[in-house]
Amino acid sequence: MSISIEEIKKPENIVYRRPALLTDNVMHYCPGCSHGTVHKLVAEVIEEMGIQDRTIGISPVGCSVFAYNYIDIDWEEAAHGRAPALATATKRLCPDKYVFTYQGDGDLASIGTAEIIHACSRGENIVVIFINNGIYGMTGGQMAPTTLIGMKTSTTPYGRDPKLNGFPLVIADMISHLDGTAYITRQSVHTAVAARKAKSAIRKAFEYSAKGIGLSFVEIVSTCNSGWKMTPVEANKWMVENMFAKYPIGDIKDVLK
Amino acid sequence: MAFKGAIEVDTQKCKGCSVCIANCPTDSIRLSDKVNSKGYHYAEMTGDACIGCSNCATVCPDSVITVYRVKI
Numbered sequence: 001m002s003i004s005i006e007e008i009k010k011p012e013n014i015v016y017r018r019p020a021l022l023t024d025n026v027m028h029y030c031p032g033c034s035h036g037t038v039h040k041l042v043a044e045v046i047e048e049m050g051i052q053d054r055t056i057g058i059s060p061v062g063c064s065v066f067a068y069n070y071i072d073i074d075w076e077e078a079a080h081g082r083a084p085a086l087a088t089a090t091k092r093l094c095p096d097k098y099v100f101t102y103q104g105d106g107d108l109a110s111i112g113t114a115e116i117i118h119a120c121s122r123g124e125n126i127v128v129i130f131i132n133n134g135i136y137g138m139t140g141g142q143m144a145p146t147t148l149i150g151m152k153t154s155t156t157p158y159g160r161d162p163k164l165n166g167f168p169l170v171i172a173d174m175i176s177h178l179d180g181t182a183y184i185t186r187q188s189v190h191t192a193v194a195a196r197k198a199k200s201a202i203r204k205a206f207e208y209s210a211k212g213i214g215l216s217f218v219e220i221v222s223t224c225n226s227g228w229k230m231t232p233v234e235a236n237k238w239m240v241e242n243m244f245a246k247y248p249i250g251d252i253k254d255v256l257k
Numbered sequence: 258m259a260f261k262g263a264i265e266v267d268t269q270k271c272k273g274c275s276v277c278i279a280n281c282p283t284d285s286i287r288l289s290d291k292v293n294s295k296g297y298h299y300a301e302m303t304g305d306a307c308i309g310c311s312n313c314a315t316v317c318p319d320s321v322i323t324v325y326r327v328k329i
Contacts, residue, residue, distance in 0.1 A: 005305070008263040008325045015262075016311040016324035027319055031297070032274030036318030192280050192312035232274040 019043040021052060025069050032232020034222035035064050037189040038131060041199045042102070043071050045206060055098040056090055058083040060107040063138045064131065067102050081112025084119035087126040098206055100127035105146040106136040109171050113145075116171065123180025123214040127205045130171065130217065132247060133224040141227030145169040148246055153227070168246055172219045176253040182214035184253040188221045190236040194249070201251075213255060221247045261329050262309020264302050267321035271299035277313035277322065286313055 021043035029035045046055050052073055059067040061080035068075035078086040083101035091099040108116050108130050116128065135153055136142040142155040146168050150159040160168075176184050183205055187198035198220060205216035221243050225235035264286070271293065278286045283306040288298040300313075300322075309326025 003261060003327060003329060005263045005302070008261060008309075008327050009265060010325070013325040013327050014323060015309055015326045016314040016322070018320040018323070022320055026270050029318065031272035031318075032276050033318055036320070037316060040318075040320045189316065190276075192310075192315040195315050232276050233279045236276070236279070 019047050021047045021072050023070055023072050027070060028066060029063065030226045032223070032225050032235065033063070034133065034189050034220065035131060037195060038102075038129065038198070038220050038222070039067065039070050041189070041195065041202055042100075042129065044199060045203045046071070046073060046098075049203065049206060051098050051206070054096065055100070056094070058087045058090070058099070058101040060101070060103040060112075062104040062107045062136075064102055064104055065138075081107050081110070082115055083107070083112065084115040084124070084126070084128065087128075088119055088122070088124045091124055091126050095125075098127070098209060100129060100206070100209070102129045103131070104137065105130070105132045105134065105144050106138075109145045109169050113169075113171075117175065117178070120175040120178045120181050120215050120217070123182075125209050125212050126215055127202075127209045128215065128217045129202065129205075130219040131222050132171075132219055133222040133227070134168075134243060135224045135227040137224045137227050141224070141229075146171075148242060151242075170247065172217060172247075172252055175217060180214050181217060181253060182211075182255045183208045183216040183251075184219075185217070185251045186219040186221060186247060186249055188239070188244075188249055190223070190239060208256070219247070221249065259329055260308045260310075260326050261305075262307040262324060262326040264307060264313060265323040265325070266300050266302070267323075268293050268299040268301075269295075270319055270321045271297060272319055273297040273299055274318060275300070276316050276318065280312045280316045282310060282312065283308060
């Protein structure tokens, strides 16, 4: 049976559409940036759980500073790296709300290391979504604490040298040793399968945060194709070949298992 | 039973990153020869092999793809 494209394109045949929680604003991210995909997954999870009016996001400083323009929920904007501190206050004042922070590696792993470590150590019932692309994207591709050994950035033009620049910081593994964390996972969004798994992980993190058993941490290994000087598709390949060796995908800790 | 699908791209919001093309199992997406008002070659459906699997829309960073599917 043959059917024309126009006959297929009817409202009753829709199987996937943009989540209603995403606003109509055009995202300011570079073409192919993982941020957009993760925003969509977060929006889908909040929509499916029906918690739009009970969710408060804390946006960071970095590329994703404008996250509050894209997802239609309540937002707060934190000082650089201080999102977990703001989330702590918000969650303690409004314990029935879902509170999450959305941070990049320059925000969470560098200037905000103290805040995330202590929020984990205190066992705050918040969700932390951590975008790790191994570079400072917004400021022009400088070395971040998570930059891989040998990786070229604008401040390490000959590659990161551990003698001069130290070793990459693996935050998710570090905080897994803290008793205040409930769920720690590392995901990516470069393929549809990976994105669906990441969505389940984000949903699980939101559900855990309501149980009051500690902090849930979802790291998304991402690309920064502009900072890495690659096309989006090449950047995804490079991420699979290089980033996954240092940042392997999978659950790191789950206290309910 | 088989599925037949189609996609609709919001051409003004598409940035032509091509991640959808890399994730399409049936090679049903290509970049258009035309550009949108921002100068990006936007994604468009090509051929009739689309099965409506939604992989393209799932990985689309700008959420510009709507997917339709029918059983035939």
